[in-house]
Amino acid sequence: MKYANEIKRRRSFAIISHPDAGKTTLTEKLLLFGGAIQIAGAVKSNKIKKHATSDFMEIERQRGISVATSVMTFEYNGILINLLDTPGHKDFAEDTYRTLTAVDSVILVIDSVNGVEEQTRRLMEVCRMRDTPVIVFINKMDRDGKNRFELLEEVEKELNIHLHPMTWPINSGKDFKGVYDLHNKSLVLFTPNTKASDEDVVQIKDLNEPLLDTKIGESDAAMLREDVELVDGVHGELNVDDYLRGKVAPVFFGSAVNNFGVKEMLDTFIRIAPLPQSRETSVRELDVNEDRFSGFIFKIHANLDPKHRDRIAFLRVCSGKFERNKYYHHVRLDKDVRFSNPYSFMARQKDVIEEAYPGDVVGLFDTGNFKIGDTLTEGENLFFTGIPVFSPELFKEVVNKDPMKTKQLEKGLMQLTDEGVAQLFTQFGGNKKIIGCVGELQFEVIQYRLLQEYGASAEFKALPYFKACWITSNDAKKLEDFTRFKTNNIAADKDGHVVYLAQSEWFLNTERQNNPDIEFHFTSEVHK
Numbered sequence: 410m411k412y413a414n415e416i417k418r419r420r421s422f423a424i425i426s427h428p429d430a431g432k433t434t435l436t437e438k439l440l441l442f443g444g445a446i447q448i449a450g451a452v453k454s455n456k457i458k459k460h461a462t463s464d465f466m467e468i469e470r471q472r473g474i475s476v477a478t479s480v481m482t483f484e485y486n487g488i489l490i491n492l493l494d495t496p497g498h499k500d501f502a503e504d505t506y507r508t509l510t511a512v513d514s515v516i517l518v519i520d521s522v523n524g525v526e527e528q529t530r531r532l533m534e535v536c537r538m539r540d541t542p543v544i545v546f547i548n549k550m551d552r553d554g555k556n557r558f559e560l561l562e563e564v565e566k567e568l569n570i571h572l573h574p575m576t577w578p579i580n581s582g583k584d585f586k587g588v589y590d591l592h593n594k595s596l597v598l599f600t601p602n603t604k605a606s607d608e609d610v611v612q613i614k615d616l617n618e619p620l621l622d623t624k625i626g627e628s629d630a631a632m633l634r635e636d637v638e639l640v641d642g643v644h645g646e647l648n649v650d651d652y653l654r655g656k657v658a659p660v661f662f663g664s665a666v667n668n669f670g671v672k673e674m675l676d677t678f679i680r681i682a683p684l685p686q687s688r689e690t691s692v693r694e695l696d697v698n699e700d701r702f703s704g705f706i707f708k709i710h711a712n713l714d715p716k717h718r719d720r721i722a723f724l725r726v727c728s729g730k731f732e733r734n735k736y737y738h739h740v741r742l743d744k745d746v747r748f749s750n751p752y753s754f755m756a757r758q759k760d761v762i763e764e765a766y767p768g769d770v771v772g773l774f775d776t777g778n779f780k781i782g783d784t785l786t787e788g789e790n791l792f793f794t795g796i797p798v799f800s801p802e803l804f805k806e807v808v809n810k811d812p813m814k815t816k817q818l819e820k821g822l823m824q825l826t827d828e829g830v831a832q833l834f835t836q837f838g839g840n841k842k843i844i845g846c847v848g849e850l851q852f853e854v855i856q857y858r859l860l861q862e863y864g865a866s867a868e869f870k871a872l873p874y875f876k877a878c879w880i881t882s883n884d885a886k887k888l889e890d891f892t893r894f895k896t897n898n899i900a901a902d903k904d905g906h907v908v909y910l911a912q913s914e915w916f917l918n919t920e921r922q923n924n925p926d927i928e929f930h931f932t933s934e935v936h937k
């Protein structure tokens with residue numbers, strides 16, 4: 410329990426959303442509250458780099474997406490907050506899924522005009538798998554959005570989570586007047602483009618006070634009274650335990666670009682968000698309060714500048730104290746390693762750090778020793794479980810264009826897939842190498858990097874598969890027979906787990922029906 414005080418003052422979370430819902434804007438406002446940046450626009454300008462440092466960066470710039478997930482640390486009311494950024498672009502969804510294993514809670518941003526969108530659904534599925542506590546921020550209330558009750562119903566139904574409104578909006582679009590804070594019993598009035606902390610807040614403990622009519626007009630006051638009676642009647646006080654178990658999500662309404670409703674959410678966040686949590690490992694549950702250090706790698710970010718070929722591995726500290734220059738046990742490689750320049754992050758700036766505690770994320774320079782899911786400890790042999798691998802959606806065969814560079818190609822494929830850029834499968838029988846990704850963009854990235862970094866030239870030939878299913882069975886003989894009969898559709902992932910490559914949903918369903926003793930899974934885990 411040596412580090413209880415450090416643990417108590419930390420919160421690590423990620424903001425997730427469908428692209429364009431307002432994640433970057435909200436991030437920026439939170440950083441302004443934390444004093445981590447001084448001017449609006451600072452985060453935005455990082456999103457698309459002005460000077461491309463390589464051709465690949467040019468691809469990134471042109472597509473206007475941020476490949477990197479960086480970590481931003483700031484302090485608010487004495488609480489040290491680690492905000493892990495996640496790429497919004499769908500082609501990089503796997504990166505986001507893995508980042509979700511490194512946080513203790515999330516804030517989900519929903520655009521009040523568009524409601525639940527494709528990425529929102531998928532991201533929430535990952536949160537539900539881990540029962541991650543979620544706070545919902547309904548953004549863009551300054552635009553004519555969906556009816557507030559219908560929107561909440563849609564979110565509850567589509568995302569399969571109970572919602573608990575913490576603030577309640579008064580109109581939307583050009584008639585948006587603000588929100589009533591149900592927890593603090595105060596009226597927060599909306600004026601566009603307010604700066605941090607100068608919101609117009611009026612205490613109205615009893616909504617029957619005539620002051621309410623004076624402030625927002627009689628008809629809106631009447632509607633608010635009716636709405637709040639309905640909402641309060643259904644929800645009452647937030648049960649924080651239900652939130653912490655991932656059963657109920659508190660909801661805030663606001664407008665990130667106008668910095669409205671953000672402070673209410675941040676204040677609630679630091680009041681209720683979970684501290685760094687204990688975690689399951691391959692051998693036992695690891696208590697976050699243990700004195701001995703442990704942590705795992707959840708992301709590897711390659712440096713795309715050809716002059717500096719190093720990579721940065723992102724380590725989440727799970728217990729104990731991480732110290733610079735101290736030897737730690739790299740469990741998979743069974744060797745001791747130390748780091749002379751571990752980094753902490755503040756957007757694009759990096760600072761060397763001396764120590765880090767549970768909940769913190771440390772950037773470690775890597776020359777190829779790490780892969781996703783690797784664990785560092787003070788000697789114990791364990792792996793953190795629950796780091797998900799999802800079935801890719803696009804599959805292509807690797808075609809070697811330069812037989813003289815076969816070794817380089819193999820090395821490149823191994824290292825790039827260790828980073829989690831894509832998944833590598835080897836077909837049974839034919840020994841074909843198959844790359845699986847969630848988006849077309851990754852194939853471009855891989856092709857570019859194989860050539861630039863390994864001197865290997867490869868092309869990709871599209872394959873007609875729609876999913877890779879990890880197959881298991883209690884009956885070893887049945888599994889063996891199935892893999893033998895279906896050789897052409899069977900492959901092994903990098904860890905030797907067997908997958909069935911399905912051409913279509915119809916084929917998959919047919920195989921499921923014909924082989925009731927075999928289970929087909931769309932997800933796997935790095936360490937089972």
Ligand code: G4P
Nearest residue numbers: 426428429430431432433434497548549552664665666667
């Ligand atoms: P993302 O990171 O989730 O992809 O979204 P981002 O914050 O970049 O926001 C997407 C767009 O939505 C931006 O407009 C942003 O200004 C706008 N936006 C964010 N919050 C609000 C809000 O509360 N109300 C309204 N009306 N708009 C909001 P853009 O035109 O793409 O960029 P910009 O030119 O404004 O920077």
